[in-house]
Amino acid sequence: MPLLINGERIDLSQPTRELIYTFPELEEQAKRLRSQPAQSVGPKGLLYVQQREFAATTPKDGSGAICLTHCDGSDTETEVLLITNAVKVLSPNTECGRLEVHLVGGFNDDRHLSQQLTNQLLRAFDRLQDSIHLVTFCVTELNDRQEKGEHFPFIYGIAANVKTGEIFHATFPDKGPDKDLRSAIIFTGAKMVNIYDSRKEQLCIGPYFWMPFPHVDFWLAQDDQHLLQNLSTSPLAEPPHFVSDIRTALMYLKEHPFPDKTLFPSRKPWMYRKNDSGLWERVSSDQM
Numbered sequence: 001m002p003l004l005i006n007g008e009r010i011d012l013s014q015p016t017r018e019l020i021y022t023f024p025e026l027e028e029q030a031k032r033l034r035s036q037p038a039q040s041v042g043p044k045g046l047l048y049v050q051q052r053e054f055a056a057t058t059p060k061d062g063s064g065a066i067c068l069t070h071c072d073g074s075d076t077e078t079e080v081l082l083i084t085n086a087v088k089v090l091s092p093n094t095e096c097g098r099l100e101v102h103l104v105g106g107f108n109d110d111r112h113l114s115q116q117l118t119n120q121l122l123r124a125f126d127r128l129q130d131s132i133h134l135v136t137f138c139v140t141e142l143n144d145r146q147e148k149g150e151h152f153p154f155i156y157g158i159a160a161n162v163k164t165g166e167i168f169h170a171t172f173p174d175k176g177p178d179k180d181l182r183s184a185i186i187f188t189g190a191k192m193v194n195i196y197d198s199r200k201e202q203l204c205i206g207p208y209f210w211m212p213f214p215h216v217d218f219w220l221a222q223d224d225q226h227l228l229q230n231l232s233t234s235p236l237a238e239p240p241h242f243v244s245d246i247r248t249a250l251m252y253l254k255e256h257p258f259p260d261k262t263l264f265p266s267r268k269p270w271m272y273r274k275n276d277s278g279l280w281e282r283v284s285s286d287q288m
Contacts, residue, residue, distance in 0.1 A: 003126040004133050012126055016118060019137065030138035033104070034154045036169040041159050043174035044278035047196060047203065050175065051186055054079075055196035056086035059163045064097075065090035068160050069192070073117045079192045080124035088130075090198060101125055102136035102167050107144040107153040109234045114140045136167060152237045177272050177280050178205045181263070183245055184252040187213060203272040203280060207264035212257035213250070220250050 002009040005023045020027050042048065049055050054069035067083045087099065103121060106114025118139045125132045143154050159170035188210035197204055219227065224243045228235045231246055256262045272280040 002131065003122060004131055007133075010122070010126065010134065012122055016115065016122070017141070020142070026134075026137040027142060029136055030142040033136065033138045033167070033169060034143070038155075038157075038169045038171045039159070040173060041170045042172055043176070043280075045274075046172070046174065046176065048172055048174070048176040049195065050179075050182055052190060052192045053182070053195045054083050054086065054192060055194065056083070056090055057162055057196060057198040058090050064162075064165055066160055066162055066165065071117065071121065071192075073113070073120060075191060076117070076120040077124045077127075080121065080128070082192060082194070084125075084128060084130065084132075086194065098133050099130050100133045100135045102158075103134070104136060104138045104155055104158050104167070105143060105153070106139045107234075107237065108141055108151045109237065110151075111233065113233050150236050156239060177203065177282070178270060180248050180252045181205065181208070183249040184256075185210070187249060187253060201273060202283070205270040205272070207259075207267055207269055209260050209264070210253075213253040216250055216254045220247065220254065 003012070004010065005019075005026070008023075010019065011022075047055055047057070049068045049070060051070045051072055052074065054067055056065060056067035058065045065087045067086045069079065069083050071079050084099065091097070103118065106118060108114070125134075138155065145152050145154050155169050157170050157172060158167055159172075160167050182205065185208050188208075190208065190210075195204055196202070219231075222230075227243050227246050228238065232238050232242065260267075271283045273283050275281045
């Protein structure tokens with residue numbers, strides 16, 4: 001079934017920019033989203049999803065299933081199938097409602113990587129058997145701002161209110177448990193994974209396994225500028241904490257060259273559940 005806007009089939013043979021001319025409401029919605037001041041979210045009640053992760057859940061009444069993910073172009077077709085199926089599994093009555101998608105992110109980067117990923121996502125959703133309704137399209141040029149001749153994104157992060165379905169501009173001072181591990185795994189070529197069991201209301205991390213990361217000592221010996229220029233797709237647009245996060249992730253890989261021995265000897269995931277204060281707490285295997 002096709003990818004739709006207001007019930008009308010999108011013509012993906014035309015340049016993506018033509019979507020904005022054909023459906024001007026997309027630009028208006030993007031402007032409204034960009035105009036929002038970023039809300040600081042968490043840690044109470046927060047389920048943070050980072051690169052190559054996804055999480056799906058529902059409000060307590062069992063309707064309005066929602067899935068949030070961070071795609072980076074590593075395997076777009078498979079990722080779109082995963083997140084769509086995650087919503088469908090949590091939506092037993094598919095006769096009511098519809099499947100909607102909100103695309104936010106990217107900008108007019110020099111290498112046109114954002115545009116390539118946008119095109120991949122649109123085509124992947126268009127190939128699904130289900131009808132998908134494109135509601136928010138704040139990507140590439142619609143999420144682009146210029147400063148002294150350089151391009152930057154307006155929005156670096158979004159949040160979704162599970163109870164209302166609202167999508168909003170957000171920042172996250174706290175990124176949840178095992179941030180270093182979850183960042184390190186990206187360097188090992190990991191595929192997108194589901195990090196949340198909505199039935200048990202538990203965050204599930206791992207188990208992860210990798211081979212010793214090659215040349216890790218070389219990378220750790222480099223200065224900040226070298227790391228920024230060589231490990232970022234858009235060095236000028238990275239947030240201030242980018243390089244420090246990279247160093248922390250590399251150090252984690254150095255300290256755990258064989259995670260099956262030091263991190264996951266039992267081959268079981270690390271599980272967390274929200275406590276009465278809305279914060280994640282590790283649970284033992286007998287509580288799983």
